Amino acid sequence: MKRIHIILLVFIAGAIAVLISFLQTTTTYDTVQTAMDKPGKFVHLMARWDKSQPMEYDALKDPNYLSFTAIDTLGKSVKVVYHSPKPENFELSERLVLKGKYNDGYFDCKSIQTKCPSKYKDDMKAAEKNVQATTLAEPANADNNK
């Protein structure tokens, strides 16, 4: 066996070790219940904003405090606290990926990813909404046809 082959094997073994240790650090996608079941463990919580519950954000009081209630598809909800400004498009989001851990009765969120029409993506839903908005704003047309 050539020297270079030995080095090759060592390196590849190293890379595999790195990847295995990486897999150990990966986290999981969770529901509210499973996140509550493992307090203190970092998870990706898949939920949406429960609009029927109050949301607290006042940039004057504290720009780094947002709290709201998240509800998952199973209907279970949890209070979320996020120490950053309210993300762009928060109101518009259909779904949220909340990264953080459950602790002391609330979900302490480190980052929020809003799954909603277009941060960078073109989203046809937003576009369609836009068309409807512009066309509905023309009541003159509407009356003629009725």
Next chain:
Amino acid sequence: MDYIGEFRLPGQLGQFFITLSLVASLVATFAYFKATRSSDQSQTGYWKKLARISFILESFSIIAIFSILFYIIQQHLFEYKYAWQHSSRTLELKYLLACFWEGQEGSFLLWSFWHCVLGLILIRTGRQWEAPVMTVISFAQFCLATMVAGLYIFERKLGSTPFILLRDSGVLDNAPALHVNFDVNQPLKRDYMLSIKDGNDLNPLLQNYWMVIHPPVLFLGFASTIVPFAFAIAGLWTKKFGEWVKPALPWALFATAALGIGIMMGAKWAYESLTFGGYWAWDPVENASLVPWLILIAGLHTLLIYKHTGHSLRATFLFFILSFSFILYSTFLTRSGVLGESSVHAFTDLGMNWQLMAFMFIFIAPALFFFFKRYKHIPSIKKEESTSSREFWMFIGSLVFFLSSMVIIFKTSLPVLNKLTTALYGIVPIDILKRQLAAPEDPEYAYNQIQVFVAVIIALLTAVSQYLKYKSTPSRFFWKKIAIPTLASIIIGTLIVVFGDINYDKEGVGFLGAIWLAVICSVYTIIANASYIWLGLKGNLKISGGSISHFGFGLVLLGILLSSAKKEILSHNIGGIPIDFGTESKEKTGENLTLVKGLPMKMGKFDVTYVRDSAHPKKQQWYFQIHFKSRTDNEEFTLWPNAFVNYKGNEGLMANPDSRHYLDHDVFTYISALPNPEKNKDTASFRDVPMKEGDSLFYSRGYVTLEKLVTRDNIPFEGFEPGDKATVATLKVHSFNKTTYTSEPLLIERKGNRFAQPDTIMSESIVLRVGDVVDGRANIGIKESNAVLEYVTLKAYKFPYINVLWWGIVITALGILMSMVRRIRLNLKDKD
């Protein structure tokens, strides 16, 4: 049915050229294939001629498609979905090009366009390699043409055409106002175009000048990786295993430079336009283009090894094949929607996943099959490389680059892995396959902790390898030359570590130590390569391309390390804003600061004031004037971060940062929150207090004294007419934080009617008004309301030494291009 106001000709022409390009590229592929296969001279000539004509026809079609689509966008022909979806009438001319490649279709066309340019050059210069190389490229062109074909074959959609009409795209299907009788089940009204007044516009985040230039350069990089790949395939195909490397070398250099610049332009755009606080976030989209580049670098180096020593030819084949393969994989990742949760900036799913997958496998599978089939025939040298040889260490370096890229792409592919395990679970129901993996808690650190060591190894190898000779190096010779640069680097590197105040301890001592080591090693790369130009090459710049690009690469590494390790958040919010709200203020220090208009706030060494804002004349875009004034020196400047508010149906805020550039650092700021005008409706009401001169009234944060009460018949107030009378109350507002303000509300009396003209003290969030005066007593009204407060919340960073990175990239690219020019010259000389 004919619709009013549609201009159908451009679309029909465009669709014709798409079909033509599809057919022409297929003919070119076939003809080039025959030209390669046939051994008969006249046959070869015939096929070659046909192939060239087809390829030129194809190139013409692509340019025609390009021009027509641009015409549609530029003329605002919103009957076409592409124009409607990506542009608007208010869009500045310079961004019309950015609209072009915002969509998948346009970016495929751009890619295709560069293939045409490269192909035409290859037709002129390829000689014996033209036919096999162009077979591969023509086939790629055919595949790309299918992506924009928009044809239906056996009910399967093949590609997505940019010339689809808005009314055919489904967007209008749910808009009742556009349909006959307001019934969406009825056909569209004939004059529906009257209602389509404007397009949906370019995504605000892409309205940045880098978006005009970055995609073309990046796609030039994407397109040019096919050339070394095609040469490698040509080598395997024609069994001229070693000869292709010479003509392929300048192309490999060019691809490296173009792809590298393209990626880093994207980084610059992210730095200037995105708000994730930096130029690189290990986002899947970024990684997906970085990985082919890393492999390309590996291939470039093994190619040089082969040229000089005859070693590493097999590795060169493999690296060039993989480099293009990963371009295709990255195309699949970013365009298929598979990244979904994990990336903020991928394209939308156009429902072409099977086609993208096919595009990937149709190249990768045969290429790898070919490679392994011919593996035994590829010449290799049995003798071992000596450890004192340059090629030995170069090969190690290439290997590290390659493995590092594999680690990166594996981590990036978690969503793909999840899809695979889910699919497997359907077949083999083992519990472990059901687990859906998500990114680690700190995804960036997961990359950084590994890549910092890659940086150390690569930096060391880059510093040392040039001082080694090919085959073997006498150790006296080596040590004599490298001693001084080594010593100098250790001293300077240590000085930077000690006095540079690099104390990124967030991830512990181990990681900080690794950063220190990497800093010293990158300094070593810089110094060793700079001095090699004189020590090794006697100052001959013509042949110093390699050293110059390595020198630049050292700067890149150093810039990355310094700017990331020393990045500082300026907008630390220590005690909330000085107004005490007395409620359960969460005493967690945050990274965002709220600025009330006109009230200076401390931020690092600066006093920062939100002075005023101004709106874009046509768009819902606001510019905020933020004034920075240093408390320690005379430094003073103004930044204008801007934000789109509730733009085109996107509720909320889309911010564009602004930064102040210095030689050694940047101050970078963006708006992170704005008051919501809907929610902050002014619900408070005035409280009236009868006062005479000298009286005081209290409000929650201070008191107000009435200093003077006069009635005048002439005041400097706009709209004041002769005959009008005004009651002027001069009020002193004493805030508990020891600031005083003067306020002068008015009561104007005109022909028996009275108009109050209240006055607002913004930073105290109070509004004062004056009412009727009876017996020297006036009703002074006071209203306290947060709604009057104008404020912005922003985040500010300090990026030190970011310029080291940008300049490093420029120098690296220059060095590579110098080498390319030299190699082209050498190749030309060989032929004469």
